[in-house]
Amino acid sequence: MGLFSNFFSFKRFFSMKRELAMDLGTANTIIIADGEIAVNEPSVVALDPHTEKTIAVGERAKLMYEKTNDKIHVVRPLRDGVIADFNACELMMRGLIQMVSTGRHLFTPTLRMVIGVPSGSTEVELRAVRDSAEHAGGRDVYLIFEPMAAAIGIGLDVNAPEGQMVVDIGGGTTEIAVISMGGIVSNNSIKMAGDDFTADIREYMARQHNVNVSERMAERIKINVGSALSELPAEEAPSDFIVHGPNRITAYPMEVPVCYQEIAHCLERSIARIETAVLNALSNTPPELYADIVKNGIYLTGGGALLRGLGKRLTDKINIPFHVADDPLLCVARGTGKALENIDDYPCLMR
Numbered sequence: 389m390g391l392f393s394n395f396f397s398f399k400r401f402f403s404m405k406r407e408l409a410m411d412l413g414t415a416n417t418i419i420i421a422d423g424e425i426a427v428n429e430p431s432v433v434a435l436d437p438h439t440e441k442t443i444a445v446g447e448r449a450k451l452m453y454e455k456t457n458d459k460i461h462v463v464r465p466l467r468d469g470v471i472a473d474f475n476a477c478e479l480m481m482r483g484l485i486q487m488v489s490t491g492r493h494l495f496t497p498t499l500r501m502v503i504g505v506p507s508g509s510t511e512v513e514l515r516a517v518r519d520s521a522e523h524a525g526g527r528d529v530y531l532i533f534e535p536m537a538a539a540i541g542i543g544l545d546v547n548a549p550e551g552q553m554v555v556d557i558g559g560g561t562t563e564i565a566v567i568s569m570g571g572i573v574s575n576n577s578i579k580m581a582g583d584d585f586t587a588d589i590r591e592y593m594a595r596q597h598n599v600n601v602s603e604r605m606a607e608r609i610k611i612n613v614g615s616a617l618s619e620l621p622a623e624e625a626p627s628d629f630i631v632h633g634p635n636r637i638t639a640y641p642m643e644v645p646v647c648y649q650e651i652a653h654c655l656e657r658s659i660a661r662i663e664t665a666v667l668n669a670l671s672n673t674p675p676e677l678y679a680d681i682v683k684n685g686i687y688l689t690g691g692g693a694l695l696r697g698l699g700k701r702l703t704d705k706i707n708i709p710f711h712v713a714d715d716p717l718l719c720v721a722r723g724t725g726k727a728l729e730n731i732d733d734y735p736c737l738m739r
Contacts, residue, residue: 407500408488409724410481411537412517414466415559415582415691417446417484418718420725425718426488431559433480437461440475445483454602468579469506469561471516481524500528502728502737504720506561507533508577514738531738532727534558534720535565536572538689540734541723542713546570547733551677552684555666555710556720557692559583562662564669568677570735576669580661582691585610592654599633599642610695615648616659617697624696648696659698663705670706685709689719 409420412431419427429446432453436443443460444452453462465477485499505517514531521529535554536546544552547570556563559582565575589606593599601609612629628645635642666686670678686708688699693716702710713719727734 405498405500407728408485409502409721409728410521411504411534411721411724412466412481413504413559413720414464414469414561416717417480418721419484419488420721420728421488423725423729425721427484428721429484429487431466431480432462432464433476433483434460434462435476435479440479442479442483445480446487454604467560468583469558469577469581470509470513471520474516474520477516478520478523481520485524498527499525500530500728501526502530502532502724502731504534504537504724505531506558506577507535507563507565507572507575508561509533529739530727530731532724532734532736533563533565533572533575535563535575536567536736537721537723537727538563538713538719539565539567539687539723540726541719541721542687542689544687546736550684551673551680553669553673553681553686555662555686555688555693557581557662557688557690557695558720559691562665562690562692564665566669566673566677566681568680572736573674573677574669574672576665576672578661578665580658580665582610584658585614585655585692585695588654588658589651592650593631593633593644593646594636596650596654597631597642597644597646598636599631599644600636601631601633605631605633609646609651613646613648613651614655614694615652615696616655616701618649618652620648620697626696652697655695659695659701662692663702666702666706682708685711687711687713689713689716691717 411418417431430450432449433445434443434449463476465473471477535556538556539554552567562581566573586606593601628647631644693712699710699712
């Protein structure tokens, strides 16, 4: 046993190849290595504004967000699902990849990567993701559209001659796709998602309660009392959330209880846009695939799928069953991981 153990340690030491799957999200980045989630961190990086050196990435950087001085610049490199700051994204990716426990290597290993990207990305945006991955150490980089990755992560047979529909509500975009025989038949990508819900809450708190709340506080409100319906069953209804912040006029501290009915009201317009986008995608779906979707239902993934009552609201509005996936936050990441393990089985991967 000792001889075999030494042999595998020796082999790992000289190993020149490493495989990582990445869900590069506007809000969170998840990395899967060896079939397991190795990194699940906020997509945030803290930099020294003078030297552009990385101070912190992920959760450590997020703790600094909206609390910095002139010696620290905290950046969210992705906005609306695409790279907004190329240099910061590269540094963030490099820092997150370094978090993956890979043991010791004599040489820097070659990285094979599969990365989830929005289905509405332009060629320029796809190139930006690929370039960032290559600059961060990737040598063999594949891209996969997020709704396709989400479908694989749910466990759907995306190569079957049957229509499947996925609505992935992320931080920056909502990706809606009809999938059949290993490809996307029709899709609709809109820049309306979790970040817009957060912005709606901030605007509502300022207008309705005259209190300023930070982006992070608005995020906490969304998590604690976010809802797509103004009437929830008693067992699902959350307790009021107490918000602390300064009065917009006097700057005196305020304490405001917020209920889920208020949040449902302030998110109404944004959720209606998602409903319209789903209907537009359905209108472009061939009749045979449409029939499959009516039979199979539509799957909700991404952080936005956790909004209370969203599945029921969409089901009642569109008259097609909506299913919230298990662990909706992880569907895209798990799908990229499965695609990485079986690259030859998924012609949807882009090089």
